[in-house]
Amino acid sequence: MTSRTEWGEPEGLFDAPAEAGAAAGAASRAPDSADPALPPQAVPSAGQPLAVRMRPRALDEVVGQAHLLGPGTPIRQLVDRDAPMSLVLWGPPGTGKTTLATVVSHVTARRFVEISAVSDGVKRVRAEIDLAKRELGMTGRQTVLFVDEVHRFNKAQQDALLPAVENRWVSFIGATTENPFFSVISPLLSRSLLLTLEPLGDDDLREVIHRALTEERGLGGAVSLDPAAEDHLVRLAGGDARRALTYLEAASLVAEDGAVIDTDVLERAVDRAAVRYDREGDQHYDVISAFIKSIRGSDVDAALHYLARMIEAGEDPRFIARRLIVHASEDVGMADPTALQTAVAAAQAVEFVGLPEARINLAQAVIHLSLAPKSNAVITAVDAALADVRKGLAGPVPGHLRDAHYKGAAKIGHGQGYKYAHDHPGGVVRQQYAPDTVDGREYYRPTRHGAESRFAEVLARIRSVLRGTAGRR
Template sequence: MSSVDPAQAESLFDEPADERARRPEAAGVPEAQRPLAVRMRPSGLDEVVGQAHLLGPGTPIRQLVDRDVPMSLVLWGPPGTGKTTLAYVVAGVTRRRFVEVSAVSDGVKRVRAEIDLARRELGMTGRQTVLFVDEVHRFNKAQQDALLPAVENRWVSFIGATTENPFFSVISPLLSRSLLLTLEPLGEDDLREVVRRALADERGLGGRVELTSEAEDHLIRLAGGDARRTLTYLEAAALVAADGEAIGVDVLEKAVDRAAVRYDREGDQHYDVISAFIKSIRGSDVDAALHYLARMLEAGEDPRFIARRLIVHASEDIGMADPTALQTATAAAHAVEFVGLPEARINLAQAVIHLSLAPKSNAVITAIGEAIGDVKKGLAGPVPAHLRDAHSKGAAKLGHGVGYQHAHDHPGGVVRQQYAPDAVEGRRYYRPTRHGAEARFSDVLERIRAVLRGRGDDRAP
């Protein structure tokens, strides 16, 4: 049985009084005093900023809305990308009853009560209900199971929002019955549109406040792709600014208690800081490297750019002195894509610490550089006949593969044999250092080369 008392509503299927009381306007909060992010919430799909891959003509969500059919959606994306907004808009444009449930504060009892009410209204009036479950990943399996009958029978149009990977946080039966839509962090142009709309629109600041271009840049950097955070910071700055004063960087810094990092992602600072970052890691100054990492993150640098530089550095300046450095850097890059900021800052920091403290060697980049240099000079030559493919018809008559010795047939897996073309036979590209793990590889390499050149026996290297 539903716990909703029909006497609390004007009619059986009106929104219950306790639910209405949750809304700011029902609690006596004037429109102008509601949060700016709430006031600026779009009223239609055309007002939604960003997510063009979801909202363009012919996309699934457009088809679902335009045809006004029951639907089940799981919206997956970082905070502030419009998950709640899309749920409100879908309910509004299709004139469905909208019910919002928070997995943080509500449980199965509330969910079942809302489903009972939605089912009765659907049966008696035909009006559909959008059941929006925010933070759906916080529901355990039993709580998510409670949604299945309503989704399966389409008693409600279920919309679940999650910041966690739904393949791990949402049960398979619910996910298989829903359309999964992935929302992306808003880009700089999208956030600028959000800011400028809020400054001009009567629902927002109505042209009463101005924002300098430098402050707008700083605000965009602070937002990190989060539209809600952008509007929250803008509203705070508007309150701090004196009457008639334009919001500058100093006002914004005071409002959000975050210093502006002087950093132009397209200018000199971008190249200077990333250069100092890599050189600090190369020089094993972990504290300086972490400083530059923090500086870039606070300035809004793309974390994927930082991760790519770490991957390059792991081979360029560490290489075989610590082969695990490349694994760590690659794992950090994967974490950036999989987790995203702000949590991925920890993964990047771990990679920076590992690479800074690792023994250093540039033998890898030197080796491939010299090899490429010889090729560019024309030092290539034909592949030795005994190494050529011997599977084609007539290859044996041409001597292809004749005399080839299979390494696995010899003790130690190494046999005296020429592998390089005559033009570069005897050239040594890889010259390992005695740093870290590369010292061991240096010893192994010397024994291998001795066998290949006929200066040693076939003992295992």
Template sequence: MAMGTTAPLAVRMRPTSLDEVVGQRHLLGPGSPLRRLAASSQTAGGGAASGQSVILWGPPGTGKTTLAQSIAHSSDRRFVELSAVTAGVKDVRQVMEAALTDRDLYQRSTVLFLDEIHRFTKAQQDALLPGVEQGWVTLIAATTENPSFSVISPLLSRSLLLTLEPLDDDDIVMLVERAIADPRGFGGRIALDDDARAQLVRLSSGDARRALTALEAAGAHALEAARGDADDDEDDDGDAPVTVTAEALASAVDRALLRYDRQGDEHYDVISAFIKSVRGSDPDAALHYLARMIEAGEDPRFIARRVIVLASEDIGMADPQGLVIATAAAQAVQLIGMPEGRIPLAEAVVYLATAPKSNRSYLGIDRAIADVRAGDFGRVPTHLRDAHYPGAKRLGHGKGYRYAHDAPHGVATQQHLPDPLVGRRYYEPGAHGFERDVAARLERIRRILAGER
């Protein structure tokens, strides 16, 4: 291991050609666009791939920057790298002007790698269009967010969209073993036992950068401990690799930060899985996704709001207590904060996941809103109108109204819906939990309202 370097292990171990790239086999087959791009010559217009811009979309740690840099090493064209975090329109225009000059004066083509393109505004992305459209540059853009939402349509239509997948377990193992053996990495000075290797693969969640970062921390920790032991043991064999155990890995890495971009697709995927797990009455899966959101640093108020919506939308009248518990959990999170707030959140989540389910009240209000928006309504019946403002009684407002508390069973026979909607039913109780009782009671109420006995 090159102890003098300050570059992180993940940077030192970046491939220098596409043949060294691990994973993404579906993008690296013979004749693929990336292969053609890497093989094309520096001469402007020298091949079909030289003008083909590419957008690489995938989760963090799947090789977007690695692919771009590998193409740069494989191709003899000018390579320029910008980050959307720090670059602006001025930087983009400078690259475009230089690329146009190189093309016209030296017949030399330029590859522009733009990292995190989703952070560019529409105006900043517009500045890329002339160069991409006229072929001044071949753009390789990387993003962790869905380009359909984060990249402007004109740029999308002029680029080839390639989707990267999380690395599988075998890919992670290959990367780790390469970093252990390669002189750019540990140079054979450490070894992983089977438990540590399995734990490292789990911790990475398909993210190569996370795997190598954790390996670097664990390896440095193990080597430091071994040096301390060697000072106390004169017979120690300094040439033998230091074995990293699962316990050593755990002590070197504080916690497994799961792959989770709070502003990207993973944010929406995890909250979607969380909601569907509660709706599907699976408390174990619901707690798993809750833990992922908590560990990723998701705003607990966002989680609490989703729990309240779940209580109303998916549990509803099957167990009205669910909304009370969800609201109480949200208030508790506000009062006590995190990390203790995870406890009332977990209680509410387990309660809702194991409660009977009904979406009937949710469907009912949506049906009613649809009718109102479609203009399917009438005037409020005269006997229900306000009779207390001046002149109201002269118009007959309130005349004939029956006070429900004076009627037998507390239900008075009278019409409440406007005339065009008489007989319309928005709420139809389900057959689960408390709603079974509601269904029987509501049927009796509706018969009384209709004047039936």
């Protein structure tokens, strides 16, 4: 960024304190009156990356995040009212966190200061807060203090922000790719409005790409993109607009002016082969079918292959995680009860961590499920029970099992004769639990695979007690 003095402004009262160094003095200026949406130092230059040149200059140019930008939403109200704000923007990379922060500051005519938690520390934070306090006191002009990657600040560093947020010396906006309930201290989070950004959809990414291809600040029509390459680019981007523009810029450098960027050019530019995979077509269903059947068949290598194909093709990792959770009960079940725990943990990791790191968690779950002993006894049991209910085999609840807690229940026989299981050896006692219509039916038929063999033995003993056959030969 360019310092104010380089634009010809006199040094004086609002210069950063000496200890802040050059970084503090490089804070952005107020929006220029000739262009209220874009301050002079933000005017794109040809030397900047395409993703920077194409950054939206007003809220109406922001693509996606309609749930945050529609009429009556918090950001719209904060912009319209020009009131002090404190926001935490949480979302995956490339979804517009930095963009929203800068656009909000521009359209509300606030002074904008950007701090990176990766490279800056408490010294810089305190210097910028002191400068913001002085300017607010002398001119009434507010400062937007944007802290990128705020989760990288430790507790002490985040504590340094609290007085400024509490007293509204700055309008704080923090951006994080990690779950703020784990990575942002509670006092700071409780004083901020948490806004969640979602990965951009395919249509949103296509709009970003088309703008970059046609607008003068982008590629200005120097190259075009054929439909197959566009589909591949959207898949590679995985909901990340910055990644889409970075890959597009790389491909434009490989292609000649006026040329069409096809799949071959895009593959050479980003060194990523195009995976034939349509998330709404045959490949989607064929690959996920082969994935599950490979796990069911205990072929861990084939299962990992199909997992890699889905990840590389941009399949939603949450969809993969959901299928693993279902499979853990459907095809492993009680043969390895820990399989469900692993699958659920992998799904949580997808939400907390996201790709690319979550590929490791998904792979661990795939390996666990593939190598686990298999049993379909769980799904067979519940489906058999459902089939009986659907046939109308849902007789009245036996009287001794009915609720007997309300006044008058005993007069109609509810609860009479019920045997409290804990009063009997082993916690199991002979009595009828199922309605007469299905009494004696055996829905759960455990296999002898893995841990389920132990449950099979336990179940046989329990059933013998319940039915009064224990000890009989």
